[in-house]
Amino acid sequence: MIANQPPATADGPLLPAVERQTGESPRCAIIWLHGLGADGHDFEPIVDEFDFDQLPALRFVFPHAPMRAVTINGGYVMRAWYDIVSPDFAPGREEAEGVRESARQIEALLARENARGIPDARIVLAGFSQGGVIALHTGLRHPRRLAGILALSCYLPLADTLAVEAHKANRDVPIFMAHGHADPVIPYDLGKQSSKLLKAQDYPVQWHAYAAEHTVCAQELSDIENWLNQVLADVC
DSSP: OEEOOOOOOTTSOOOOEEEEESSSSOSEEEEEEOOTTOOTTTTGGGGGGOOOTTSOOEEEEEEOOOEEEEGGGTTEEEEOSSOBOOSSOSTTOBOHHHHHHHHHHHHHHHHHHHHTTOOGGGEEEEEETHHHHHHHHHHHHOSSOOSEEEEESOOOSSGGGHHHHOOGGGTTOOEEEEEETTOSSSOHHHHHHHHHHHHHTTOOEEEEEESOSSSOOHHHHHHHHHHHHHHHHTTO
């Protein structure tokens, strides 16, 4: 494990992150974003759950979201990719500028992987809950082809701007979306609706549903492992 100190860049410091590598000189990377109130360590243990023996070495990057006040939690300051201003899921629930600011920070992490020798085409952008929201938003607008987008227990933010902001480079990027039927945090129907919206715009979405709440279950981990092995085998 490597706990990164954020290096200085022209646009300020990079987000600090936890890193794990499956071997020396990684050829591919997975940038995995945690959910509201968690941190980069939250999904670090899953690296040991996966079997990537048939792939070259991978680098997992688990960034820590910035600390910010979250309106629906009484203004409490916690790690969050954006503020949530309403307890319902009406348009505008997520703070647009916070979403866009986090997207810019993830773009900086993508650029760092490029600088370390891993091109965008060998990077998967992944996330859970709020992290999945940012993975979808950023990946669909990214100007260079990614290896894939993994969006778990989340929904598509700022959907009304996607048609004009989406970049053609990722019109056919593989997308894995998953949700628990009994999710009490982000309703299952909202995630399903987001997948249908993307499919209606001809994005190649794989939708997976599980008998689970707001978590990643064992069968889901197995399906994620299979999907990652498939999409990365094509590019690594």
